[in-house]
Structure formats: C-alpha cells, structure tokens
Amino acid sequence: MNYFITDDDPSVRAMLKDIIVDEDLGEIVSEASDGAGINDALLINHKVDILLIDMLMPNQDGITTIQALRSYKGKIVMISQVESKELIGEAYSIGVEYYVTKPINRLEVINILKKVNERIQLENSINGIKDSLNLLNPLPVKRQKNTFRERNIQSAGSFVLSELGIFEEKGSKDLLNILKCLSLHEESSDSYDYVLPSLKTMFHNVSELKLGSSDHKDIKKEVKACEQRIRRCIYHALTHIAALGIDDYSNPTFEKYASKLFEYSQVMKTMQRLKNEDVISPAHTRINTKKFIHALYTETKKQMGS
Incomplete structure (x- = not known):
C-alpha cells in the first residue's frame, strides 16, 4: 500500500513512518506539513492508497483539504487530538474511513492501518471479480x-x-x-x-x-x-x-x-x-x-x- 502523510508536526510524521515501515504495512510515497498543497493530481500521480491527514493544521485544515478532493478514490484516515463529536462526525461524513487519536498510540495505528489494508484488498478482489464478470x-x-x-x-x-x-x-x-x-x-x-x-x-x-x-x-x-x-x-x-x-x-x-x-x-x-x-x-x-x-x-x- 502507498501512504501519503500530512501533519504539521514532524515528530508525528516520523512516528507514523516508523510504524508503517517497521510493521511492513506499505510504502510512504510522500509527505506534507500542511493541507494547502494536497490535491487530486498529487495523490493520483503518487498512486496513493491511504491518505493519513491531521485534522488541525495552520494554513489549511484536514477537513477543508478532504472536501476539495474530487477524483481521489483512496482511503482517508484522520489524525487528531480533537474529541468534539461534531467535528469527528463531519470528518466521517466527508469520506474519512477511520480516526486515529493523538497522542499517537502505536498499537492503535497498527490495528487501524491493518484494517484499512484488508478492506482495500477485499475491495480490489471484489472489483476484480466484477471486471471478470463484465468480460x-x-x-x-x-x-x-x-x-x-x-x-x-x-x-x-x-x-x-x-x-x-x-x-x-x-x-x-x-x-x-x-x-x-x-x-x-x-x-x-x-x-x-x-x-x-x-x-x-x-x-x-x-x-x-x-x-x-x-x-x-x-x-x-x-x-x-x-x-x-x-x-x-x-x-x-x-x-x-x-x-x-x-x-x-x-x-x-x-x-x-x-x-x-x-x-x-x-x-x-x-x-x-x-x-x-x-x-x-x-x-x-x-x-x-x-x-x-x-x-x-x-x-x-x-x-x-x-
């Protein structure tokens, strides 16, 4: 799986990269410190399967960034220490698959990313069968x-x-x-x-x-x-x-x-x-x-x- 990590805290990005690499969960294709530079073309060109994005960032927050995406079809995992149910509910409503809380818990991240990976694999399998049926x-x-x-x-x-x-x-x-x-x-x-x-x-x-x-x-x-x-x-x-x-x-x-x-x-x-x-x-x-x-x-x- 290809990951793109977006978080304004470099220590969080480093921790997430270490977890993904250590657990052999996939490859980090790129990262960013803010949502302002994230767009469909960037994610599609990098063939990003999973976008890990912080909810609160200084220039452009995660929710605004996700709402601007139109063509990206990969999975989105939100990262934040915000506990407001209204904001979390809004994140889910715009396409977020899972929510990781801060401070980062290694076991929680591993568990969630394994579930997302498994879901992608199952969806790929289903789509492959559907393509076979159409042919x-x-x-x-x-x-x-x-x-x-x-x-x-x-x-x-x-x-x-x-x-x-x-x-x-x-x-x-x-x-x-x-x-x-x-x-x-x-x-x-x-x-x-x-x-x-x-x-x-x-x-x-x-x-x-x-x-x-x-x-x-x-x-x-x-x-x-x-x-x-x-x-x-x-x-x-x-x-x-x-x-x-x-x-x-x-x-x-x-x-x-x-x-x-x-x-x-x-x-x-x-x-x-x-x-x-x-x-x-x-x-x-x-x-x-x-x-x-x-x-x-x-x-x-x-x-x-x-």
Whole structure:
C-alpha cells in the first residue's frame, strides 16, 4: 500500500513512518506539513492508497483539504487530538474511513492501518471479480455463472465480516458457506419473493458441504458444532459493534449495522456491560441468529451490487 502523510508536526510524521515501515504495512510515497498543497493530481500521480491527514493544521485544515478532493478514490484516515463529536462526525461524513487519536498510540495505528489494508484488498478482489464478470461471454453454461457468483458472494461476504471485526473468527467460514448456500438456493428458486430456509436447514446444508457424504451421526454432530461457532462469531460481532458505539455513536459502521444485524436493545445492553467491564459469555447473551444471517445476506448482496 502507498501512504501519503500530512501533519504539521514532524515528530508525528516520523512516528507514523516508523510504524508503517517497521510493521511492513506499505510504502510512504510522500509527505506534507500542511493541507494547502494536497490535491487530486498529487495523490493520483503518487498512486496513493491511504491518505493519513491531521485534522488541525495552520494554513489549511484536514477537513477543508478532504472536501476539495474530487477524483481521489483512496482511503482517508484522520489524525487528531480533537474529541468534539461534531467535528469527528463531519470528518466521517466527508469520506474519512477511520480516526486515529493523538497522542499517537502505536498499537492503535497498527490495528487501524491493518484494517484499512484488508478492506482495500477485499475491495480490489471484489472489483476484480466484477471486471471478470463484465468480460464474460453472455453464453457460458449455467454452472460457470454459478461458479463466478459463488466467488463474488464469498468476497463480498468477507468484506462485510471484516467490517464487523470477525473475519478471522472460526465461525466466519461457516457464515461464508451459509452465504454461498443461500445464494445457490435463491438462484434455483422460482419464487419472486425469496424466503430464507430455516436455521436447521442452513446448518445442515453447510455441514453436508463441509463433510461431504458422511453418515447421519457425523452430520448431526457437525450441525451442533457449526451452530456454536456461528453463535460465538455473532457474539464477537455484537461486542465489536457495541464497542464502536461506546467510542462514538456517529461511527459509520455502528450506524450501518447496529440495528440491521442485531436487536438494538441487545446492543445497548452490551454497550452498558462493556462500560461496566462486566464479563458476559456468549452463552448468556441473547442472540437472534436468523436476523443476523438474513441481514448479513442482504448486506452482502448490496455489496455485490445486486
């Protein structure tokens, strides 16, 4: 990934450069001490993937700089010690992807930049698949079409799971397999208003997909294990979203997913528990699995452009 760092404090720029280089997160292609010299042509010519920019600078602040950009399509990470929710909300509304607080915390920067890198990679993968689909001959056999659709929905699903902070969880593979099964099931459905199958059917189909032709006992055992993995995965997603809400109600990921994927009352309860530092296990947290899977499938199809 190519980075462009804009901050009026040379020590901050040096610290960010050290973090990026030490963690092998990419290459710093250029830097600036103010936003006045930043424009679309500069960023595009340097092939900048991620713009790190300070909110408050002496001549031209970060928000004004970002608002002036029209053609730059890379990701933007805002850096500032400002804690005003109004200003932070304004930054998110004009295209900022993430927010890094000052003084710089090394672990926070590493975590955020890894997430941004992962998101870019997923988007590139999705765009690559879409380009491949656009180049396809309109006369391929149906199985070829399904194969590309499966790849597409897996990539789009991976992107959504990444936003939910559960891409690396064990149950994420089960969720991706469920998305694939639902996509194939909807493709073969003659109904205009597609209705999701029962949870039991979903878990059974995914277990058969994983084990192949196994006996009934093995399938039954895998169904139970699959259900537990998915439940824990959803619990971690709930905790992740609740943590984002505690930090900032206007966080775009929180606003996008809190009420779509979960019971909003449960999100509020989880936020309160996190504030109180209460330790609550997944087994003692009410999870609406079908609501989550239904919303996840809908969001994944939106990501695909369906």
